[in-house]
Amino acid sequence: MAVYTQVSAEALGAFLARYDVGALVSAKGIAEGVENSNYLVDTTRGRFILTLYEKRVDAGDLPFFFAMIDRLADAGNPVPRALPDRTGMVIQTLEGRPACLIEFLSGVSLSQPTPTQARAGGAAMARMHAALTDFAPVRPNSMGVGAWPQLFEQCAPGLDSIQAGLRERVDGALDRTLAAWPHQLPTGAIHADLFPDNVLMLGDEVTGLIDFYFACTDVRAYDLAVMHSAWSFDGRGVPLDPAVGRALLEGYEAGFGLSPEERAALPVLAQGACIRFLLTRAWDWINTPADALVTRKDPLAYLRRLDWYENNRNAFR
Template sequence: MAVYTQLSAEVLADLVAEYDVGELVSAKGIAEGVSNSNWLVETTGSETNGKRFILTMYERRIDIAELPFFLGLLDHLAANGCPVPRTIHDRSGASSRMLHGKAVALIEFLPGVSVDHPTPAQARSVGRVLAEMHETAQDFPGTRANDLDPHASARVLADCGQDALAKIDAALPDVIPVAEKIADGWPQGLPQSVIHSDLFPDNVLMLGDTVSALIDFYFACNDAMAYDLAVTHAAWSFSGDGHGYRAEVGQALVEGYESVRALSPEEREALPLLAQGAALRFISSRAQDWIDTPADALVTKKDPMDFVRRLEFYRTNGTEVFAA
């Protein structure tokens, strides 16, 4: 939650002039994004491009070579009616530019707020939009491998080491053998598309019960659609710290999804393990971040145990939860 780079009004005005969006009127650094800096930018506007935008500067984690995939995906989805912000291209047609040695993109601003405590009606909407996104992304030509699959996650945990994990929580090293089991049994051959793979509530903007935008596609990759549903289930259906499964929310999410795209028997059968893999993915990245983050750093560390509890829940109750 930070703006890592300061950009003067003069620099921002020059940047904005590279786009057909009119002149700079306002720019506020916003406290969102852990891998990039973001500004809410207002201009005098143009007929084609409107006048409010998110300017993103890519600071970390994102490989610039992958930006055409991420930004092209936004354009493909937006052009086909999905509620995602489109990328504003500059006057030369480029979707990103370099500024002070970093890549920046100007992205459509969409209204909506991220809910903290989703209702079943909101989860139903999210499921529906997720399925629509999966179907629309089927004919997106770009591809990107999932570098956070359960094999990678199991390896990350093993590399952290028993001792370092135990320092975070005494129960955390127990996940290592579970991770290997999940990776070994990982389902193959499920229908794929480009998936979001990180659809937490803060990556969904809502107006009431309606999804106004899916945002932050920087983990998007080609993988099983049912896995994306499992990630979203793990992200939406629990109280904040992973205690307390909210059955009505989880159920509404899957129902919403199936109202657009029915799950095959193989997908439904795979969901309990896919959900464990989803929990594993966040356990491993959070454990690694925890270990890599200095004790006095300014970021709020996310507790991997929140997702250990979810993993345990899916191991115990997954079959029942995802029964048709």
């Protein structure tokens, strides 16, 4: 989450008047994340999230995201629905951007989950995948393995400005990962970005799964690999207690299952996840406007993860 588009109190008040949510009391921009403009909005009837969709999110994809969230909510998963206005319209326009008013979920995001919390997170992903096994809508992964070569070419001129030799290092890792990618594994609707900051918890209980704006149809085990790469390290990319990663896998496997082929592919899938997030973070690092209210994320934290996975190929056994 972030703030790229500023919303005036007058415009927000008029926007809220379309809904039965009461009058505006306060609004505060949320700086975490890098994708959309987000505000925490309090009204006389409650608390909500206002999201304005920026350039990386195609408004044409929003129906897929919302259909997926509705399916998950109907199955009892703790996900935030987008709210319709009085006419039933969900997707609005505010300050020239597509915008939605979204349910607020209680909970906090963890920076360093415990094994017990990681097991709960893995179980939450398992329940999510189970609820989506017959989900019919399809959205290709715009940030999937097929997009990485072009993304690398776009980032390549600036990579060595982040760290000397980074361009060559990523180029080699990308070639190896593309050659080994397990396209034959089962696919389905996945979150594709289930970092700790997209999972809300109270104690050891998962109370919210949020930020579905990279959700897509892709290799299901890749979703688990993305989550492992995000939960098993601290913010600098330093490994946490190995029990965290093991517990996450245990929670997932107990709730949904993991075939021998999927488990064997996890090292390559995790290295791919590292390349994907390294490159998108590098792009944002190079191109984020200086005046944007946004917290840039260190791409080198994913280089350290990539190094770890390449040197610990038995981590998923």
